[in-house]
Amino acid sequence: MSDAAHAHDDHGHGHPTGIMRWLTTTNHKDIGSLYLWFALIMLFVAGTMALLIRAELFQPGLQLTNPDFFNQLTTMHGLIMIFGVIMPAFSGFANWQVPLMLGAPDMAFPRMNNWAFWILPVAAFLLMVSFWLPGGAVAGGWTMYPPLFIQGGISYDLTILAVHIMGLSSIMGSINIITTILNMRAPGLTLMKMPLFVWTWLITAYLLIATMPVLAGAVTMLLTDRNFGTHFFNAAGGGDPVMFQHIFWFFAHPEVYILILPAFGIVSQVIPTFARKPLFGYASMVYATASIAILSFIVWAHHMFTVGMPAAAQLFFMFSTMLIAVPTGVKVFNWVATMWKGSMTFETPMLFAIAFVCLFTIGGFSGLVLAIAPVDIQLHDTYYVVAHFHYVLVSGALFSIFAGIYYWLPKWTGHMYNETLGKWHFWLSVIGMNIVFFPMHFLGLAGMPRRIPDYALQFTEFNQIATVGAFIFGFSQLIFLVVVLKTIKGGARASDQVWEGAQGLEWTLPSPAPYHTFETAPVVK
Amino acid sequence: MKGKWQRVGVMGAALAFSQSTLAEYAYNLQTPASQVAQDVFQLHNLIMLVCLGIFVVVFGAMFYSLLKHRKSVGHQAAHFHENTTVEVIWTVIPFVILMGMAYPAAKVVIDMKDTTNPDMTIKITGYQWKWGYDYLNDDISFYSNLATPREQIQGTAEKGEHYLLEVDEPMVVPVGKRVRLLITANDVLHAWWVPALGAKQDAIPGFIRDSWFKADKIGTYRGQCVELCGKDHGFMPIVVEVVSEEDYAAWVAKKKGSAQAAAADNAKTFAIADLVERGEKVYQANCAACHQADGKGLPGVFPAISGSAVATGPIAAHIDIVMNGKPGTAMAAFAGQLSDADIAAVVTYQRNAWDNKMGDLAQPAEIAAARGGAASEAAAPAAQ
Numbered sequence: 051m052s053d054a055a056h057a058h059d060d061h062g063h064g065h066p067t068g069i070m071r072w073l074t075t076t077n078h079k080d081i082g083s084l085y086l087w088f089a090l091i092m093l094f095v096a097g098t099m100a101l102l103i104r105a106e107l108f109q110p111g112l113q114l115t116n117p118d119f120f121n122q123l124t125t126m127h128g129l130i131m132i133f134g135v136i137m138p139a140f141s142g143f144a145n146w147q148v149p150l151m152l153g154a155p156d157m158a159f160p161r162m163n164n165w166a167f168w169i170l171p172v173a174a175f176l177l178m179v180s181f182w183l184p185g186g187a188v189a190g191g192w193t194m195y196p197p198l199f200i201q202g203g204i205s206y207d208l209t210i211l212a213v214h215i216m217g218l219s220s221i222m223g224s225i226n227i228i229t230t231i232l233n234m235r236a237p238g239l240t241l242m243k244m245p246l247f248v249w250t251w252l253i254t255a256y257l258l259i260a261t262m263p264v265l266a267g268a269v270t271m272l273l274t275d276r277n278f279g280t281h282f283f284n285a286a287g288g289g290d291p292v293m294f295q296h297i298f299w300f301f302a303h304p305e306v307y308i309l310i311l312p313a314f315g316i317v318s319q320v321i322p323t324f325a326r327k328p329l330f331g332y333a334s335m336v337y338a339t340a341s342i343a344i345l346s347f348i349v350w351a352h353h354m355f356t357v358g359m360p361a362a363a364q365l366f367f368m369f370s371t372m373l374i375a376v377p378t379g380v381k382v383f384n385w386v387a388t389m390w391k392g393s394m395t396f397e398t399p400m401l402f403a404i405a406f407v408c409l410f411t412i413g414g415f416s417g418l419v420l421a422i423a424p425v426d427i428q429l430h431d432t433y434y435v436v437a438h439f440h441y442v443l444v445s446g447a448l449f450s451i452f453a454g455i456y457y458w459l460p461k462w463t464g465h466m467y468n469e470t471l472g473k474w475h476f477w478l479s480v481i482g483m484n485i486v487f488f489p490m491h492f493l494g495l496a497g498m499p500r501r502i503p504d505y506a507l508q509f510t511e512f513n514q515i516a517t518v519g520a521f522i523f524g525f526s527q528l529i530f531l532v533v534v535l536k537t538i539k540g541g542a543r544a545s546d547q548v549w550e551g552a553q554g555l556e557w558t559l560p561s562p563a564p565y566h567t568f569e570t571a572p573v574v575k
Numbered sequence: 576m577k578g579k580w581q582r583v584g585v586m587g588a589a590l591a592f593s594q595s596t597l598a599e600y601a602y603n604l605q606t607p608a609s610q611v612a613q614d615v616f617q618l619h620n621l622i623m624l625v626c627l628g629i630f631v632v633v634f635g636a637m638f639y640s641l642l643k644h645r646k647s648v649g650h651q652a653a654h655f656h657e658n659t660t661v662e663v664i665w666t667v668i669p670f671v672i673l674m675g676m677a678y679p680a681a682k683v684v685i686d687m688k689d690t691t692n693p694d695m696t697i698k699i700t701g702y703q704w705k706w707g708y709d710y711l712n713d714d715i716s717f718y719s720n721l722a723t724p725r726e727q728i729q730g731t732a733e734k735g736e737h738y739l740l741e742v743d744e745p746m747v748v749p750v751g752k753r754v755r756l757l758i759t760a761n762d763v764l765h766a767w768w769v770p771a772l773g774a775k776q777d778a779i780p781g782f783i784r785d786s787w788f789k790a791d792k793i794g795t796y797r798g799q800c801v802e803l804c805g806k807d808h809g810f811m812p813i814v815v816e817v818v819s820e821e822d823y824a825a826w827v828a829k830k831k832g833s834a835q836a837a838a839a840d841n842a843k844t845f846a847i848a849d850l851v852e853r854g855e856k857v858y859q860a861n862c863a864a865c866h867q868a869d870g871k872g873l874p875g876v877f878p879a880i881s882g883s884a885v886a887t888g889p890i891a892a893h894i895d896i897v898m899n900g901k902p903g904t905a906m907a908a909f910a911g912q913l914s915d916a917d918i919a920a921v922v923t924y925q926r927n928a929w930d931n932k933m934g935d936l937a938q939p940a941e942i943a944a945a946r947g948g949a950a951s952e953a954a955a956p957a958a959q
Contacts, residue, residue, distance in 0.1 A: 110738060111730040117806045118876060184875030191803045197780060198763040198805055201905050203875060285781015291764060292779060325644075326652040334662045356766060356802075357777045358758075358784030361688040365681055372673045376666060383665045386637045393652035394645045404641070408634060415626040422622055422676065424615045424683040427775050428604060431766060431801040496601040497770040499801040502809030504728060506740045506797075508601070551652075 073168065076160030077565060078145045079462070084167050085142030086455075090531070092134035092174065097524050099127040104486075104520035107513050112504055120503035121189035126177065128192030129209070132309065133216045134174055136443065139451045140312040141166075141223050144251050146462065148227060150556035150563060151245045153236030153572040158229035166222035173215035180205030191501065193302070194269065196283035196294050200276050207276065210269045217262040224255035224262075231255075236555065238574035242336070245554050246329065249336050250315030253343045257304045257311075260347075265301040268294060292357050299350035307346045310442060311339060313410075313450030314381060317403045319554075320453050321385055324400035325392030326551035331384045338377035338384075345374050355426045364423045371421040375414065382411055397549075398472030402453035405445060405480045413441030416491065431501075434494025440487045445480075452479070452530065459537050460544035464562030467537040471529055478526035485519025605770040608796060608817070609788045612773030614683045622676055629672075687773075690785045693755030697746070701758075701765025701778035701800065702912070703905055704807035704864060708746050711757075715830045718912065719744045720860050721810045725868075728810075740797040743860075745814040749823040750793050756786045762907055763805060769798035769815050777802055790817040805905060806876075807864050840916040841943065847923060847936045854924025857917045862925075865905060870929040877905070881929035890935055893922055894945055910946060915939035 066074055075081060103123050106114045115123065145163065149156055157163045180187040185203030188194075199206060231252045235244070244252075271282040271294070281287020283294045314335075322329045329335060351359060351367040359367075385407050394400070416438040420426045429435060452475075460466050489512035494500075498509045505513065544561040555574070559567055603620075607613040644650045700707040706719045722741040726732035735741070748754050758767050760778035768775040769788075776786040790796070798813040818826065845853075859868065862880075866872050870881035880886050885893050897918055900908035909918060919937040926933040 110734060112728055113730065117809060118873065121803070121806065121808070186875070189805075195764055195803070198803065201763065201805070285779075291781070326646070327654060328656045330656050331658070331662050333657065356775050357779065358782075358786075361685050364684050364688070368680060368684065369677060372677060375673060376669050379669045380662065380666055382633065386633060386640070387661070388656075389637060389640045390644065391640070391650070391653040391655070392644050393650050394641065395647070396645070404637075407637070411630070411633070415630065418626060418676075419619065419622050422618060422680045424611075424680060424687055425619050425622065427687070428612075428615050428619075428770065428773065430775065431803075492602050495604050497605055497768075497798070499768075499799050499809070501803045502799075504739060504809050507734060507736070507738050 074164070076156070076164050078149050078157045078160070078163065079563065079565065081157075081163050081167050082142045082145030082147075083462075085138045085145060085170075088167075088170060088174075089135050089139035089142060089451075090534075092130050092138070093527065094531075095178070096127050096130035096135060097527065099123045099130075101520060101524050103127065104517040106503055107505070108517040109514070110505055110507055110510055115503060117503045118189060119186065121191075121501065122181070122187040124501055125188050125191055126181075129177060129188075130174070131443070132192065132305075133213070134170075134177075136309050136447045136451070137216075137220065138170060140251075140254070140309075140447075141220075143247075143312065143316065143451075143454055143458075144223070144227050147458065147556065148230055148248055148251060149234070150461075150559065150567060151248050151554055152231065152234055152239060153555045153568045153574070154230060154234035155566065155568050155571075157226050158234060159226050162222050163226050166219045166226065169215050169219050173212040173219070176208045176212040176215070180208050183208075193298060194272065194294075195298075196272060196275065196291050199272055200283070207273065210273045213269050214266055217266050220258045221262050224258040227251055227255040228259075236568070236571045236574050239555075242333065243574065245315075246318035246332065246335055246339075247312070247315035250311040250318075250339055253339050254308050254311045257308050257343055257346065261301040261304045261308075264297060265305075268297040268301065271297075292354070295354050295357065296351065299353045300347070303350040303353065304343070304346040306442075307342055309447050310410075311343070313406070313447045314339060316450045316454040316457070317385065317406050320399045320403040320457050321388050321407075322553070323457070323549050323551045324397060324403075325389050325394050327388060327392040328553075329384065330387035330390075331380075334380055335384055338380040341377040342374060345370065345377070349374065352421060352423075352426065355423050356430045368421060368423040372418065375418050375421075378414055382407060382414075395550075397456070398467070398469065398476055399453045399457035401473070401476045401480075402449045402456065405476070406449045406453065409441055409445030409449070409480075409483070413438055413446055416441065429494055431499055432494035433490040433498045433500055436500050437487050437490035437494060440490070444487065445483055449479075452476075455530075455534070457549075458556075459534070460548045461556055461559070461561050461563055463538050464544055464560075465537050465539075465541035466544050467533050467541065471533045471536075475526060475529040475533060478529065479523060482519050482521075482523030482526055486516050486523055487519075489513075489515045489519075607773065608771040608790055608792050608794065609773050610791070611683070611687055611788065612771055614686065615773050618680060618683055621679065625672060625676065687786075690755050690787045692753065693787060694752035695748070696755045696757060697748075698757040698759070698783075699746075699767050699778065701760040701762075701767065701804065701811075702907060703762050703805050704800075704811040706742075706746075706765075706767070706800075706811060706813060707761075707912070708744075710827075713827050713830075715827065715834070717744045717830070719746065719814070721812060723810075737797065739810065740799070740812045740814070742812055742814045745795070745816045747816045747818060747823060747826045748790065749820045750790055750817050753787060753789045756788070757783050758786060759783045762905065764802045765800050765804045765811070766802035767798070767813060768801045769796050769813055771796045772798075772815065775801065790815070793817050793819060810864075837914050837916070841914055841939045843916070844938055844940070845916075845919070845936075847927070847934075850920045850923035850936055851927055853916070854920035854922070855928070857913065857921040858924050858928075861909065861913065862921065870925070870931075880925050881931060886925045886931050887933060890922070890926070890933075890937060891945075893926065894918070894937060894942065897922055898942070898945060915942040915946065918942045 183205050188205045188209040190199040190202055231248055274280040275282050281289040283289045283291045318329055349371045352371040456472055493509055493512050498505055546561050547557050604616050607616045696711045698709040698711055709716045719742045722743045723739050727734045758776045758778045760780040765778040767778055772788040774786045774788040776784050794817055796815045800808055800811040865877035866880050872879040885896055898910035900906045916939045919939045919942050923936040
């Protein structure tokens with residue numbers, strides 16, 4: 051695998067420069083960076099909304115917002131964090147890493163790749179601009195439940211359009227990833243030799259292709275109900291508001307795994323590297339990922355235990371949901387077994403990966419509590435649920451993204467990040483995150499509903515603690531921004547291997563990885 | 576059975592102790608006041624214990640490994656991986672644990688869904704943003720609004736003990752009776768929840784779903800709407816007063832008396848000043864959340880009434896929009912919610928308040944005419 055031959059490709063030949071370089075680029079590395087920058091900007095946008103929400107909830111009464119604006123904040127925070135931060139960030143990793151890990155020169159469809167990214171800012175613009183339109187931004191919750199969603203103004207139509215565009219982007223991205231993985235692996239790199247990150251993205255891409263059209267159908271029905279006199283979700287016209295929930299969650303439960311499977315992949319790359327020991331059960335990790343993906347299609351109504359289902363349906367969805375704990379448990383056990391008797395060091399990527407395993411499992415336990423239908427009925431739409439999904443999405447998905455950035459940034463930029471700042475970022479994040487979200491379990495148990503701008507006096511103390519944590523967590527992300535900018539500008543030179551225990555094709559390339567890589571496929575034995 | 580109750584007692588005492596020592600901090604579900612809530616409470620404790628056990632074992636191993644198997648203490652990496660036996664063991668053990676959880680949970684599910692043989696039935700309707708209660712056995716109907724004054728929410732007055740969890744008309748039920756709830760909604764989704772009674776059910780417009788509870792103890796139980804229903808989702812609480820059988824009978828008699836008084840109002844003819852005075856109260860309770868106390872609405876979301884074409888135009892069209900609402904918007908149809916006298920009063924108020932100086936009025940008889948006046952007449956204004 052001689053890569054010195056690629057060194058002369060360090061720069062494009064006759065390619066546009068400046069802004070046109072980024073607008074017209076078909077290079078997987080450029081597009082990966084675009085996705086990641088987009089996600090980072092959106093993280094700060096939606097994070098600012100979260101801080102406004104927490105500031106309002108610092109004490110009972112209405113201080114900073116009115117109830118309508120508060121609902122706009124919670125709705126937009128959810129939509130942007132899911133569709134504008136976590137999903138684009140994982141797409142960024144896929145673009146950078148899938149070709150490097152497979153020994154492929156680029157993605158299968160480079161021009162479609164360019165489109166898949168560049169329609170995203172359009173969607174973000176449609177979402178954000180509605181804050182300045184009459185009636186303000188969409189305020190019906192990220193779940194978009196009718197009939198409330200039918201009542202809203204022009205921003206609701208813009209949101210539907212934005213969701214369509216983001217869905218289109220995801221589908222194009224997925225087609226690209228699947229085609230690349232199935233067709234462009236280096237000779238000798240069989241499916242069961244692929245790095246786990248590639249495996250998790252392959253399965254995620256199938257989930258996206260299966261479920262994004264379902265979401266598109268659901269929001270199209272909302273659009274026609276709103277504007278063209280149809281009654282899909284209007285009981286007075288023979289429709290059913292609950293039907294929307296069934297369709298929506300048939301999309302949105304697999305979506306939950308779309309947001310976490312690539313995280314599993316990243317963590318499965320990071321832990322063996324810093325434990326200096328191969329992943330304990332590679333094959334069972336692949337099977338567990340596939341099992342989770344398949345089960346994700348038969349559990350959707352556990353989001354709807356309170357709509358009033360027959361007992362048989364409740365039991366079915368309760369049992370199927372509990373089953374997900376089995377493959378998820380297998381994953382956690384495998385990560386722990388990988389660490390066991392390793393020779394561990396604790397650089398920032400490893401710290402985030404360990405925090406992921408531990409805190410994601412807490413989110414998994416609260417998920418198990420919520421799977422128990424009678425308990426879920428008590429806790430549904432309370433802060434307990436808010437605590438649960440933030441444990442899996444912040445200390446799960448987001449922490450894995452941080453782990454991945456610290457892990458691969460030296461390969462991408464050719465510079466080592468500042469380890470001290472990285473550790474500061476880690477410790478402040480992990481402490482802040484727990485101060486925000488752990489008390490929310492207690493708030494939910496005590497009976498505080500979610501999505502309320504004001505609350506009864508007995509919820510005050512835990513809300514104050516959560517708000518303090520939110521500001522610690524939020525502002526410590528500025529450290530991350532500084533680390534990334536400093537690493538791009540300079541810093542200690544990274545070796546090609548970067549990490550002592552790293553395995554895989556990307557580490558055979560020079561650091562930084564040249565603009566074009568693997569023009570001649572390497573051979574994997 | 577007795578052993579079970581003893582366990583409950585011990586648990587309750589432990590909970591009461593932790594609450595008294597830790598003042599405002601509550602760490603578990605609210606103290607149950609019904610068998611279902613009790614079952615859920617125990618189920619939750621059981622699952623938490625199992626989770627805690629697993630957590631200690633798995634993360635005990637992980638943290639041991641983090642301490643001992645690190646490069647800085649000179650630990651050399653082993654190279655073992657792939658072991659089918661181990662994989663099978665840690666697939667099967669969780670599966671067995673889950674089966675152990677599923678069995679008691681299934682029993683509670685089946686019990687919760689069994690709404691047969693009720694002692695009484697109450698229909699509950701969610702509105703933006705209040706609850707309506709119809710006692711089907713006793714023929715009583717009323718609405719339940721947030722009673723917390725606006726000044727407390729805005730921070731210009733001291734907040735009361737039951738801030739945001741107090742209503743003008745609580746739901747009253749007798750203790751120890753199986754109460755079946757028929758839950759629906761008028762406009763958007765809502766959800767009716769009283770944690771201590773263990774009853775939560777989404778309210779879905781156009782559909783009726785049922786739930787039930789049997790309160791064990793006399794007392795006041797508070798809950799809130801738990802499905803996002805628009806602007807004032809956080810301001811539509813639920814209060815259930817569980818009373819003795821005698822107190823319940825007395826309450827029923829009182830409610831029936833006030834219903835007769837309200838019916839008598841519908842037959843009266845009022846002076847404009849009386850209608851305006853009454854209308855202001857009706858407006859504050861039903862209209863001000865959207866159209867605002869100053870009648871100016873919220874631009875782009877809720878239209879103004881002060882100076883509006885409807886409130887300064889023909890009175891028939893004004894009455895029509897109040898009674899029949901505006902489909903596809905948050906404007907509800909109040910014909911079913913307010914009495915003839917109240918509708919007449921609120922329309923008169925709106926035409927004579929703020930910038931509106933119409934000087935005309937509507938009498939309850941006109942509302943009755945619009946209401947009762949055959950289907951063809953009811954349809955006519957809607958078609959305009």
